[in-house]
Amino acid sequence: MQNIQENKKNQAEGEIEISPKKMFIKTYGCQMNFYDSEKMGGTMNNHGFKLEEEISDECDLIVLNTCHIREKASEKMYSDLGRIKKFKDKRKAEGKTTVVAVAGCVAQAEGAEIKTRAPYVDIVVGPQSYQRLPMLVKNAEESVRFGNTKAGVDLDFSTIDKFDFLLEEMEKEQIPADVHEIKSTAFLTVQEGCDKFCTFCVVPYTRGAEVSRDVNQIYREALLLAERGTKELNLLGQNVNAYHGKADKETWGLGKLIRHIANIKGIERIRYTTSHPRDMDEDLINMHGECEKLMPFVHLPVQSGSDNILKLMNRKHTADDYRRIIDKFRKVRSDIEFSSDFIVGFPGETEQDFRDTIKLIEDIQFTLSYSFIYSARPGTPGANLEDNTPMELKKERLQQLQALLEKQMFEQLANKVGRTMSVLFSRTGKYENHLVGFSPYYQPVIVENRPDLMNKIANVKIEKSVDRALIGIIAN
Ligand code: SAH
Ligand code: SF4
Ligand code: F3S
Numbered sequence: 001m002q003n004i005q006e007n008k009k010n011q012a013e014g015e016i017e018i019s020p021k022k023m024f025i026k027t028y029g030c031q032m033n034f035y036d037s038e039k040m041g042g043t044m045n046n047h048g049f050k051l052e053e054e055i056s057d058e059c060d061l062i063v064l065n066t067c068h069i070r071e072k073a074s075e076k077m078y079s080d081l082g083r084i085k086k087f088k089d090k091r092k093a094e095g096k097t098t099v100v101a102v103a104g105c106v107a108q109a110e111g112a113e114i115k116t117r118a119p120y121v122d123i124v125v126g127p128q129s130y131q132r133l134p135m136l137v138k139n140a141e142e143s144v145r146f147g148n149t150k151a152g153v154d155l156d157f158s159t160i161d162k163f164d165f166l167l168e169e170m171e172k173e174q175i176p177a178d179v180h181e182i183k184s185t186a187f188l189t190v191q192e193g194c195d196k197f198c199t200f201c202v203v204p205y206t207r208g209a210e211v212s213r214d215v216n217q218i219y220r221e222a223l224l225l226a227e228r229g230t231k232e233l234n235l236l237g238q239n240v241n242a243y244h245g246k247a248d249k250e251t252w253g254l255g256k257l258i259r260h261i262a263n264i265k266g267i268e269r270i271r272y273t274t275s276h277p278r279d280m281d282e283d284l285i286n287m288h289g290e291c292e293k294l295m296p297f298v299h300l301p302v303q304s305g306s307d308n309i310l311k312l313m314n315r316k317h318t319a320d321d322y323r324r325i326i327d328k329f330r331k332v333r334s335d336i337e338f339s340s341d342f343i344v345g346f347p348g349e350t351e352q353d354f355r356d357t358i359k360l361i362e363d364i365q366f367t368l369s370y371s372f373i374y375s376a377r378p379g380t381p382g383a384n385l386e387d388n389t390p391m392e393l394k395k396e397r398l399q400q401l402q403a404l405l406e407k408q409m410f411e412q413l414a415n416k417v418g419r420t421m422s423v424l425f426s427r428t429g430k431y432e433n434h435l436v437g438f439s440p441y442y443q444p445v446i447v448e449n450r451p452d453l454m455n456k457i458a459n460v461k462i463e464k465s466v467d468r469a470l471i472g473i474i475a476n
Contacts, residue, residue: 036065043165084120109205125188189237194209458475
């Protein structure tokens with residue numbers, strides 16, 4: 001709000017011509033996109049746009065931050081664009097301009113083609129170019145006003161400029177005035193991009209090569225978040241444990257970075273996601289035994305339990321490598337739990353390959369998992385593999401796998417009953433007087449009648465598990 005008022009003042013003084021405007025950002029895909037959207041929202045707020053919670057025909061700027069990972073994700077964007085066109089046409093008839101921007105991984109992958117399929121899109125901006133969003137929006141506003149239909153396209157890979165700029169914009173943002181505006185848990189991207197080239201995956205093409213942010217830059221951002229009331233940091237990267245950031249004359253891995261951030265007063269919990277089995281080093285594993293603030297819950301995608309399929313996927317680890325990593329974690333922290341991602345129906349998957357995946361799941365016991373039917377993505381090596389498995393069979397396998405994963409999820413909820421766990425309360429519940437927080441294992445925990453605990457960590461005695469959540473009472 002303050003920025004909008006300042007803009008009004010500046011306008012009155014004839015300094016810059018910006019009036020209060022409204023924007024809406026829709027985010028698809030992974031947490032890194034959610035992080036980027038937050039940063040785009042903050043930046044555009046600094047440039048006179050107020051972020052709306054819902055899309056409407058009052059929005060002057062609409063940003064779709066898109067995901068290319070599976071076919072469905074990209075198609076969703078095009079169907080949303082169809083709806084947005086209606087808003088834009090209606091506003092045009094009223095003499096108002098609307099700027100439509102497509103950001104994220106579909107923008108990077110499909111580039112100017114988006115303009116062909118949806119000519120009313122004004123900006124196509126890739127994930128490494130958000131530092132130029134304010135300029136692109138300003139140019140687009142002028143183009144739209146003068147009836148120019150040429151889209152601003154920016155698909156450069158210059159990750160480090162982006163983070164410098166976004167951090168500076170974040171420093172200009174206001175400190176939350178109200179307890180309900182505090183982000184108890186915040187994402188902090190430490191690494192972007194991927195050099196692994198799994199044969200099914202578009203990420204190396206949409207996000208580019210692996211790049212790590214400097215330790216000092218990350219530390220500044222973490223301090224800023226802590227000052228604004230954040231208690232839990234979730235360090236993000238497409239391959240977060242491939243982190244190798246500059247710290248003075250040294251290069252640090254993720255374990256060392258976590259040790260450093262854990263010193264920040266106010267930061268009580270640290271998580272990281274998404275890690276890759278190949279990059280899991282001793283230092284990071286050992287941190288789980290040393291650092292109380294590091295949560296005993298790791299998202300470690302395995303994709304398949306069959307060595308044949310892992311090889312075809314170019315994962316460069318075997319199912320037993322994965323089992324050994326899990327054992328190492330359990331040795332340093334016996335109460336640690338895991339989540340994972342699985343792909344069912346990769347080209348050539350036999351019944352035995354599928355059985356191997358089921359066996360791996362049974363051996364490990366996951367707390368939470370995400371599973372998908374393989375989607376052939378244009379430009380990836382997997383798309384050229386012969387795939388003879390009928391879709392019906394793939395669906396059956398997915399169902400079977402999900403039933404097992406769901407059973408394990410409920411078991412992991414049930415075994416918390418009777419235990420006392422720390423919970424960080426971050427939102428109000430569905431019912432009045434309910435507060436919802438997260439256990440160390442990312443399970444939602446509900447307590448009644450304690451609104452004073454918002455944004456605080458408290459010990460909760462778990463009394464029961466209902467649906468996918470835990471219900472408890474404050475223990476201290
Ligand atoms: N960097 C992470 C994963 C990023 S993508 C890793 O290496 O594990 C998130 C998940 O989407 C993947 O773990 C995978 O399970 C799924 N995924 C990626 N490409 C896919 C495809 N072509 N079809 C189906 N699922 C896919
Ligand atoms: Fe994709 Fe593999 Fe890279 Fe993960 S490690 S982002 S699955 S290419
Ligand atoms: Fe999707 Fe891009 Fe993330 S493809 S999963 S938004 S890195």
